[in-house]
Amino acid sequence: MEIAISVKNMVKKFGDFVANDHLNFEVYQGEIFGFLGANGAGKTTAIKILCGISSPSSGELMVAGYNIYKNRDKVKKSIGYMSQKFSLYDDLSIAENIEFYGGIYGLSRQIIKQKTAEYIHELALESYEKMRVIDLPLGIKQKLAFSVAVIHQPKIVFLDEPTSGVDPITRRQFWEMIYREAANGTTVFVTTHYMDEAEYCNRVSIMVDGRIEALGTPSELKNQYSASSMEEVFIHLARKATRID
Amino acid sequence: MKDFIIKEFKQIFRDYRSMIILFGIPIAQVMLFGFALTLDLNDAHFAVLDQAKDEHSRKIIEKMDASSYFILDRNLNSREEIQKVFEGGVVREVLVFKPGFSENLDKTASTELQIITDASDPNTANMMLNYTQAIISNYEQSLLLAHGKQVLIIPETQFKYNENLKSVFMFVPGVITIILMLVSAMMTSISIAREKEMGTMEVLLVSPIKPIEIVIGKVMPYLLLSFVNFLLILGLAFTVFKMPMDGNMLLLMAEALLYILMALSLGILISTVSNSQQTAMLLSMFALLLPTILLSGFIFPIENMPSILIYLSHIMPSKWFIIIIKDVMLKGAGLKEVWFPTSIILFQTVLFISLSIKKFKIRLQ
Structure with a gap:
């Protein structure tokens, strides 16, 4: 299978603090990859590095087939990004946002x-x-932000907690959009807090204290930890965390 | 109740911004208004064209120089030099003693003294005139006491560059300077900070658009708007206030563009150190608005300030821009005369831009 993202021994330090401790994983083209972890586990740091907004301290990184150190411009054209904060312009209309x-x-x-x-x-x-976007309901804003993030038909789209604060129906609709996008061949790299959403992913990784503690399909992980749901798997692993949020 | 008050105090003390507002602003204001921004005259430079070179003229010059209000800058040899010495910008007043000054005084008990002041700053011009007249009447008194002789020295005053002492000639350059600084620097810094606050900045940084394109995209609209603003105020100055324009209009426009560019780059620099619109706003107020108004010579003459504030005023771009506008509009100065303030603003523009680029890069690490 074609590899969309390849991360080898990625480390990110802020002074003495190790935010990402030797991360190793691969994401395949066209899959929905769930990137889970408690608050402060280092998810956002990793996603920022993969998007090229932040530089890693060390490690080898390939995104969309390019080395992100050498071909940052090419990487940027091949990825889409929806930030944790809402990323449309409030004072522009829907059409104006899309146009921009x-x-x-x-x-x-x-x-x-x-x-x-x-x-x-x-x-x-x-x-x-x-x-204007400011007058739209949150659910619609979120769906629109996703559409805008994939407007250029990127190979990979990064979603940083796209559904936080949204009602269950809108979340369901949002995931339907994600599925449609993945069916078109787009790789979806998504972080989330909702464990039911983790079940929708093809594969998930779970980060604890800057390290990846588990990686596999939801059913593999449930078997491995003899748990009945992803929530149990997550709690089992996250309990080991020593970092205070 | 008590718990609530304690909680409130804790929050106030932990928020450095409210501490600055609570204590920083009043301290700064009192210091500035109390000590620095007095409307007294101090060490104003004057020159003398002494065609009489006699007893009384010498004594009056000595008296002027000995006072703490004036410093004798130089002696002139001809009328032609008066114009030149004013263009230099340092000398703000020239006294002209005509031949036979003392003779007239001794024979007819009345003589004339010509006082020419640079009125491009009408406040200072007025003050210098008042102080000069006070010194002269003081001299008349001393003659009366010493010799019992009533004499009259008739001042013949002349205001250069602004004959009618219109204060609007001072206010227009000041207002242009402040408005351009505010619109340009404050608006850019706030609008960039807003992108960060809203999270749209991250999305832009992930996209293929280059940081330099983001910056230019931010700057262009404000450059245009500020320039239109400048033309608007200038239009008002010409039509409503009948402000003269002795210099080259193109030069003035070019200087305005340079100043706007400086203010914009300062705005970008401020935005690189502030993550919220509020911080950007406060920083702009502190770093720009107050010093621009107080230390630019717009309201309070710089010459009369304590030396530390004079040094501080030298790094205020607004001070130099006011000099440029006044020199070009009122004195008809060309680039040859205003190259020095121009090069200072140019240097500051380059400095602010390179600092912002450096800051921007660090943030990406």
């Missing part, structure tokens, strides 16, 4: 127009079209 992000990724006017119509139709936003 499409423009940044170098899409043509025509494609942007087409995408805008497509998103508005898919998300049933016809009545919201002219509204």
Whole structure:
């Protein structure tokens, strides 16, 4: 299987504090990879490094087939990112947001127009079209932010806790969007707090105190820890944490 | 109740920002207004064209120089030099003693003294005139006491560059300077800080757009808006206040663009050290607004401040820009005359830009 992300011995230190302690994992093209861990385990640090916003202290990293030290520009064109904080412009309308992000990724006017119509139709936003983003319900904002993150059809999309604070129905709809995107061949790298969401992933890794403690499909992990749910697996592992949040 | 008060105190003491507002601002204000920003005259430079070179003229010059208000900068030899010495910018007043100054005084008990002041700063001009007249009437008194002789020295005053002592000539350059600084620096720093606060900055950094493109994208609109603002104030100055324009309009515009660019780069620098709009706002207020108003010579003459504040005023870009505007508009100065303040602002622009780039890179580590 084609490898989308390859991480070997990645270390990130802030002074004496080791945020990421020799991470090793691979993510395959087209899979949904869940990146789990308690608060402060080092998830956001790792995702920032993989997106090229932060540099690792050491380690070998390949993202979308490129070395991120040497080909940062090529990596950037091949990935999408939805940050933990909400990442659309509040004071612009839906169409203006789509137009802006499409423009940044170098899409043509025509494609942007087409995408805008497509998103508005898919998300049933016809009545919201002219509204500023600030006036939209959170669930719609979140779905729109995801659509915008994949507007340039990236090989990999990174989602940093995309569903926090959203109601269960919207979360379900959000995951349907993720599945559709993955079915098109996009690799989805997602962090989450919700263990039911972990069950939706093809494979998950669980980070504790900066290290990856477990990695596998949800059913493998449940067998390995003889647990009935991912929640039990997670609690079993996270209990070992010594770091205070 | 008691617990609540204790909690409130703890929160106040832990938030350095409210501590600055509580204590920093009043201390800074009292110090500045109390000590520095007095409206008294101190060490104003004056020059003398003494065509009489006699007893009374010499004594009056000595009296002026001996006072703490004036310093004799130089002696002039001809009328032509008056214009030149004013263009230099240091000498703000010239006394002209005509031939036969003492003779007239002794024979007719009345003589004329010409006082020319640089009125491009009308406040200071007025003050210098008042102090000069006080010294002269003091001299008249001393003659009366010593010789019992009533004499009259008639001052013939002339204001250079601003004959009618219009304070608007001072205010227009000041207002332009402050508005440009505020709009440019504050707005850019706040708008960049907002991107960080909203999380959109991260998304931009992940995208293929280069940091330099983000910066230029931020700066361009404000550069344009500030320039329009500048033209607007200038238009008002010409139409409503009948401000003269003796210099080259293109030079003035170029200088304004340079100053705006400096303010924008300062705004970017501020935004690199602040993560929220609030911090950016406070920093801008502290680092820009107050010093721009107080130390630029806009309201309070710099010459009269204690030396530490004079040194401080030298690093204020606003001070140099006010000098440029006044020299170009009122004195008709060309690039040859204003190259020094121009190069200071240019240097500061380069400094702020390189510092921001350095800061920006560190943040990416």
